[in-house]
Amino acid sequence: MxxxxxxxxxxxxxxxxxxxxxxxxxxxxxxxxxxxxxxxxxxxxxxxxxxxxxxxxxxxxxxxxxxxxxxxxxxxxxxxxxxxxxxxNKLSWLKLFYNISSDDNWGFKKDLGKELMVEFSSPNTNKPLHLGHLRNIFLGDSISRILKAVGYKVHKVQIINDRGIHICKSMIAWIKFGKGDSPEKSGMKGDHFVGKYYVLFQKELNRQIQKQIKKGKTEEEAEKNAEIFLEAKDLLIKWENRDPEVRKLWKLMNNWVYDGFDKTYKTLGVNFDKIYYESETYLYGKKEVEKGLNKNIFFQKEDNSIWVDLNKHGLDNKLLVRSDGTSVYITQDIGTAILRFRDFPKIEKQIYTVGNEQEYHFKVLFKILEIQGFDWAKECFHLSYGMIDLPSGKMKSREGTVVDADKLLKEMVHISAKRTKELGKINDFNKDEQKLLFEKIALSAVKYFLLKIDPKKSMLFDPNESIDFQGNTGPFIQYTYARIISILERSKNIGIKDDFDINVNVNDINEFEKKIIYLLSVFPDKISIAASEYSPSIIANYIYDLSKAYNRFYQEISIFKEEDSETIIFRISLSRTVSKVILNGMKLLGINMTNKM
RNA sequence: GGUCCCGUAGCUCAACUGGAUAGAGCAACUGCCUUCUAAGCAGUAGGUUACAGGUUCGACUCCUGUCGGGAUCACCA
CATH class of the missing domain: 3.30.1360.70 (Arginyl tRNA synthetase N-terminal domain)
Known part of the structure; x- marks a missing residue:
């Protein structure tokens, strides 16, 4: 009703x-x-x-x-x-509540028979993941879950930027300084291992540039002509020409990185349905551009470069293929998009989870696809999110201020372990259970921290203050949930039947209970809004409100002291229903709950 | 310079898409654990929503202008 x-x-x-x-x-x-x-x-x-x-x-x-x-x-x-x-009146409240408590899928819509695709993560393969990637990954993962909740079949994909000058930089540094070292031998995680050589490349490059500048060259000249840079470029050309040695090393180093990424994804609890590799799609993009050239929707300059004129759409001229015939970033994006709609013919649209620095890029991409005659292009959506800044300003890999994802997660596990031990409520946990608990709490803190903020907004992270465990945080919600589970356990132990139905005669419903029922009733609306606005923060803030309302109720009302047995049944059922919505809501954020903490 | 985004308590964020006296958390101060987990609850203090106009019963929200911050406009990705 x-x-x-x-x-x-x-x-x-x-x-x-x-x-x-x-x-x-x-x-x-x-x-x-x-x-x-x-x-x-x-x-x-x-x-x-x-x-x-x-x-x-x-x-x-x-x-x-x-x-x-x-x-x-x-x-x-x-x-x-x-x-x-x-x-x-009381009866209407009870009916409203019964409607919710008796529905195990409260808030979730039935399968619409529609499909869509969400792209997220999609890192370069030359360095490990950082905090910005985490925002991207959690956002993409969460929005996939939310879209599923409103009835879509969702395909989660990545495009891996596995080819290009960046990986060649790591490769040349490894050739020069690696001495046959590997992640296995050094005991390093693969992505960090390869990242180390990327940094070594930058160091060597800087050294060579400084040397040339001392000899009187300009910085630009020095960079262009630096030996190690030329060597990296040479590798790229060899790669394009399918030089077997270069390809072999390229594959080896990329696989090291994938190994490392996989470990991180596993601790994050995210996975993908299909992974696209740029090395496999970029030629496809070139073919599509040539098709467009033949149809005269693109044009070629005298130097053979291919362009599209988007001026009448309020955009600029955009290069699609270089004069030397090699492809640029957008070339492969065109190819990948078309390929995906061929691989998954039933998808209505694609959602690209990519930072707001690429807004112009996606405007251009969607317009090009539209000009090429793909109707679905109009449906495609750039889920643009803001950057994460530090108190000192932007994260810069060159200045070493990037917040490493693995390191941050480790620190958070450490903090959650320390805190939990101090509070001393888990003495009956064995070592494995403890480890699992610390990880759950830590991950919930990080995920919630990143997801509670409107994706569109840029946000601030202070490494010194780390991430809170109190107030509007993941651990606070975990805690509320654990309290409820504890109540449900106790009620089971003392033999209270949790069988609320519409005939249960409750004396009265107080303001705390009404507030909770009201909040429970709007859960489906919140999911709809979150889906249509592509904003998990709607869910996060809602779950927080619900948790607060429950804690207030918990503080004011003693469940087991109540004399009327039917009222107890109602309150147990109310608690159970809150726990259900918290559990399902947090699941939409990709956060797993703990029964005890 | 063109285009786009942002500016809310000391700090980090909300505000149901135009509704009531703009709400939470952190930090500060004050209470509440012999009673279901105090990672909790309640309270005090903190605001000219950057600024100036306009639209109307009503504006943080919409429009115009100004100031401040960011992104982007590559034969980079």
Whole structure:
């Protein structure tokens, strides 16, 4: 039973009866009542004031009185300015609650038979993942779960930037300084191992540049002509020409990186349905560009470079293939996009989880695909998110201020272990259980920290302050959940039947319980909004509100001291339902819960 | 310079898409553990929503301008 719908119907019939005016149900504005006023549902009356040439407060009183006389589900009302605040009766609250408690999939929609694709993570293969990647990965993973919750079949994919000058830089440094070392021999994680050589390349490059500058060259000249840079470029050309030795090393080093990434993904609890590699798609993109050239939607300059003119769409001319025939970044993106729609013909659109620095790139990409005649291009969406800044400013790999993902996670596990031990509530945990718990708490802290903020906004991370465990945080929600589980355990142990149904005769429902039921009732709306806005932060903040409301209830109301046995059943069921929504809501954020902490 | 985004308590973020006296957390201060987990709860203090206009019953939200910050406009990715 949908209360808002009932209220709309009731209000329109009230208006019809009082003013002899027909108003559509959807034209009646309803919102939740502000905390300072009595009531839980509020009808806005301002828009009727002109129509009936009457003070909105008076309209509210008339409608309210009509409700009391004609609508028995309405318990009470008050009018403040143009706001008609309403409380419903006990039976309606119980019905509303029963509707939620008896539905194990509360908030989740049935399969729509529609498909879509979400791209996220998609790192370069020359260095390990950092905090920015974590925001990307959690966002992409969470939005995939949320879209699934509203009924889509979701394909999670990556495009791995496995080819290009960046990996050649690591390769040449390894050839020069590696002496046959490997992750196995050195005991390093593969991505960090390869990253080390990327850094070595930069160091050597700088050394050579400084040397040349001393000899009187400009910085630009020095960089272009630095020996190690030329060697890296040479490797790239050899790679393009499929030199077997170079390809062999390339494969070896990329696999080291993938090994490392896989370990990180595993600790993060994310996975992908299909992985695309740029080395396999970039030629495909070139073919599509040539097709467009033949169709005259692109044009070629005298030097053989291929371009698209997007000026009439408010964008610029964009290069698609270089004069030497090699492809640029967008070439492979065109190819990959088309390939994906061929691989998955049923997908309606693709969602690209990529930082906001690439907004222009995606505008251009979608427009090009549209010009090429792909109808789905209009549906594609760039899930753009803001950068993570440090108190000192931007993260810069050159200045070594990048927050390494693996290191951060390790630190968080360490902090959560320390804290948990201090509180001393888990003495019955064995070593394995402890480890699992510390990891869960740490990961929930990091994921929640990154997901609670609106993706569009850039955010700040202070490595010195690390990530909180109190207040609006993952651990706070874990804690609330663990408390509820503890109550449910106890009720089971003392033999209370958790079999609430509509016939259970509850004495009274207090304000804390009403607030909780109200919050539970809006869970489906929150999922819908999160999906349509591509914003997991809606879910995160909602779960926080629900947890707070439950903690308040927990503090004020003693469940087991209650004398009326039916009220106890109701409260146990209420607790169980809150735990269910917390569990499912957090699952949408990709966060696993612990039963005890 | 063109285009786009952002500016809310000391700090980090919300605000149901135009609704009530702008809310939380952190930091500070004050209470609450012989009672279901104190990683909790309650309270005090903290604001001209960058600034100036406009639109209307009503603006953090929409429009215009100004100031401040960021991104982007590569034969880089």
């Amino acid at each position: 949908n209360i808002e719908k009932k209220l709309r119907t009731a209000a329109s019939s009230a208006i019809h009866s009082i003013y002899n005016y027909d108003v559509k149900n959807e034209d009646i504005q309803i919102q939740s009542t502000s905390n300072e006023y009595d009531g839980y549902f509020t009808i806005l009356l301002f828009s009727f004031s002109k129509k009936f040439n009457e003070d909105p407060g008076m309209i509210g009183k008339k409608i309210g009185n009509y409700f009391i006389e004609h609508e028995d589900f309405i318990e009470d009302f008050n009018v403040e300015k143009g706001f008609l605040n309403i409380d419903i």
